[in-house]
Amino acid sequence: MKLLMPRSASAASILAGAALIALAGPAFAGNDPTPHPGDVAWMLTSTLLVLMMSVPGLALFYGGLVRTKNMLSILTQTFAIVCLVGIIWSIYGYSLAFGDGGGLNHYIGGFNKLFLKGVTASSNSPTFTPGKVIPEYVYFAFQMTFAMITPALIVGAFAERIKFSAVLLFVALWVTFIYFPIAHWVWGVADPNALVDAATQLAAAGDETAKAAAQAKIDEIAGNVGWLAGKGALDFAGGTVVHINAGIAGLVGAIMVGKRIGYGREILAPHSLTLSMVGASLLWVGWFGFNAGSNLEANGVTGLAFVNTMVATAAAGLSWMLTEWLVKGKPSLLGLITGAVAGLVAVTPASGYAGPMGSIILGLAVSPICLFFVEFVKHKLGYDDALDVFGVHCIGGITGALATGLLVNPAFGGVGITDYTNLESFVGTYDMAAQMKAQATAVVATLLFSGIGSAILYKVVDIIVGLRPAPEQEREGLDIADHGERAYNY
Amino acid sequence: MKIVTAIIKPFKLDEVRDALTNIGVHGLTVTEVKGYGRQKGHTEIYRGAEYAISFLPKLKIEVAVGASVVDKVVETITATARTGQIGDGKIFVSPLERAIRIRTGESDADAL
Numbered sequence: 001m002k003l004l005m006p007r008s009a010s011a012a013s014i015l016a017g018a019a020l021i022a023l024a025g026p027a028f029a030g031n032d033p034t035p036h037p038g039d040v041a042w043m044l045t046s047t048l049l050v051l052m053m054s055v056p057g058l059a060l061f062y063g064g065l066v067r068t069k070n071m072l073s074i075l076t077q078t079f080a081i082v083c084l085v086g087i088i089w090s091i092y093g094y095s096l097a098f099g100d101g102g103g104l105n106h107y108i109g110g111f112n113k114l115f116l117k118g119v120t121a122s123s124n125s126p127t128f129t130p131g132k133v134i135p136e137y138v139y140f141a142f143q144m145t146f147a148m149i150t151p152a153l154i155v156g157a158f159a160e161r162i163k164f165s166a167v168l169l170f171v172a173l174w175v176t177f178i179y180f181p182i183a184h185w186v187w188g189v190a191d192p193n194a195l196v197d198a199a200t201q202l203a204a205a206g207d208e209t210a211k212a213a214a215q216a217k218i219d220e221i222a223g224n225v226g227w228l229a230g231k232g233a234l235d236f237a238g239g240t241v242v243h244i245n246a247g248i249a250g251l252v253g254a255i256m257v258g259k260r261i262g263y264g265r266e267i268l269a270p271h272s273l274t275l276s277m278v279g280a281s282l283l284w285v286g287w288f289g290f291n292a293g294s295n296l297e298a299n300g301v302t303g304l305a306f307v308n309t310m311v312a313t314a315a316a317g318l319s320w321m322l323t324e325w326l327v328k329g330k331p332s333l334l335g336l337i338t339g340a341v342a343g344l345v346a347v348t349p350a351s352g353y354a355g356p357m358g359s360i361i362l363g364l365a366v367s368p369i370c371l372f373f374v375e376f377v378k379h380k381l382g383y384d385d386a387l388d389v390f391g392v393h394c395i396g397g398i399t400g401a402l403a404t405g406l407l408v409n410p411a412f413g414g415v416g417i418t419d420y421t422n423l424e425s426f427v428g429t430y431d432m433a434a435q436m437k438a439q440a441t442a443v444v445a446t447l448l449f450s451g452i453g454s455a456i457l458y459k460v461v462d463i464i465v466g467l468r469p470a471p472e473q474e475r476e477g478l479d480i481a482d483h484g485e486r487a488y489n490y
Numbered sequence: 491m492k493i494v495t496a497i498i499k500p501f502k503l504d505e506v507r508d509a510l511t512n513i514g515v516h517g518l519t520v521t522e523v524k525g526y527g528r529q530k531g532h533t534e535i536y537r538g539a540e541y542a543i544s545f546l547p548k549l550k551i552e553v554a555v556g557a558s559v560v561d562k563v564v565e566t567i568t569a570t571a572r573t574g575q576i577g578d579g580k581i582f583v584s585p586l587e588r589a590i591r592i593r594t595g596e597s598d599a600d601a602l
Contacts, residue, residue: 267541269534334536375538388537 046293069477247394316343355413
């Protein structure tokens with residue numbers, strides 16, 4: 001579940017008595033709560049919005065940025081990844097990401113939900129509010145769309161020079177060995193209902209023995225989570241799980257697949273910035289499902305995440321455009337839409353935690369940072385990250401993940417830390433140093449695991465099917481070479 | 491018979507065509523071409539990657555005319571296609587051996 005984790009449940013002071021518990025109105029897990037139709041409707045809408053981000057959003061955004069002869073290959077890769085991951089997610093992905101890992105639960109889910117075992121129209125998933133639930137099928141479908149888009153982001157890094165068979169094999173392996181574990185590390189969190197129940201027992205405990213037993217129960221629940229969630233790392237909608245993860249896998253891919261033929265010598269300009277603008281706009285609209293949907297309910301925090309997503313994106317689009325205008329002399333459309341995407345990426349982990357003004361500052365700040373990587377670092381180091389997956393998604397994701405640790409601070413207009421064992425208000429203690437350490441741990445862990453793991457997987461794919469097409473096929477274009485079609489027949 | 495080939499700036503096409511019609515030239519072929527002369531191209535920047543665009547889009551007009559009107563055609567094109575800026579283009583005149591109108595089979599002067 002994506003839930004705000006109490007930073008330290010065991011250290012929480014329980015101030016509430018039984019009367020306050022009644023005021024807070026927690027519905028206990030045993031009370032069998034019912035999904036609210038408004039939440040269900042919003043979550044299904046969000047699921048559709050995130051699907052729209054992949055197809056057609058990302059497909060058009062990336063497609064417009066490649067040359068005419070490779071347009072269809074990008075469209076096919078994106079669409080095929082969505083289909084492939086949808087099936088994998090249903091068969092075992094959901095179980096590995098959000099199932100019970102037993103003794104390995106810190107690192108990976110288990111096989112208890114294989115083939116959607118036990119998932120029915122009447123099973124529910126918890127949300128952020130104790131006593132509220134959404135249907136498990138809805139949560140399953142919502143998370144499915146995240147698993148679909150994340151590997152699709154990667155293909156921009158080695159666009160125009162990869163075999164289609166290599167893409168499919170790599171994605172199947174990558175979601176299995178990289179995405180599902182990381183999703184589990186960050187989003188495999190405790191059920192707030194269980195925490196509230198245990199905290200209620202603690203508050204009601206009469207003697208020391210009962211107190212110790214209740215505290216042990218809290219520690220057990222709070223401890224049986226993904227290891228990054230346990231460290232208190234905050235990632236509202238996927239700064240680490242989606243963007244840093246895909247971004248570093250993209251960089252490794254760009255390096256291991258190698259540069260495009262003619263890189264640095266021939267014109268490799270985008271074939272249709274018109275379509276890229278259409279795609280980026282669809283991404284922006286779809287991203288409200290991504291970020292505001294990650295609240296799992298339709299309430300005020302959903303509105304907050306919605307507003308943060310709007311303003312950070314606007315600020316980042318503007319900021320990229322103005323920086324480019326200043327440095328290059330002209331404000332480009334590609335810069336404007338790239339900035340907007342960088343803003344969306346950066347606000348993703350912060351969307352439900354930051355305040356709107358914090359999000360504006362984040363948006364303004366992220367674009368120059370990404371622009372520096374895209375325009376300077378990439379050329380300096382000479383890697384061919386064709387569509388700037390690393391420069392925008394990884395760097396933007398790192399910026400957002402670290403900024404989340406600061407912007408969640410109530411003093412900066414953030415929502416603060418949630419502690420479900422504080423029955424009075426569910427408010428936890430914010431400690432900047434500890435929070436930043438947790439955020440940095442999540443960033444570094446994602447970079448290392450995904451970076452090294454992806455390198456191994458690229459090697460495996462290279463051995464099995466080969467990564468690159470023959471040079472003459474690459475020159476002809478992947479549309480004809482891989483798919484026997486053209487994107488355009490005029 | 492001569493063939494007059496003029497490379498001109500694209501936006502000058504209508505003016506040139508009108509002027510040629512006024513001097514009695516009633517047919518021409520237009521092709522979109524790219525090329526360069528003394529005019530420098532321009533730079534396009536995509537996310538920091540700079541591309542020097544040295545081949546600029548121009549139009550090539552081809553007019554087949556009798557030798558007697560060649561000078562008038564050249565003067566007309568020169569006068570109407572000129573902006574005074576670099577990149578106004580060039581005119582080439584070459585001999586034309588034969589011309590045939592496909593519909594009727596007429597040839598040479600009758601076919602123009």
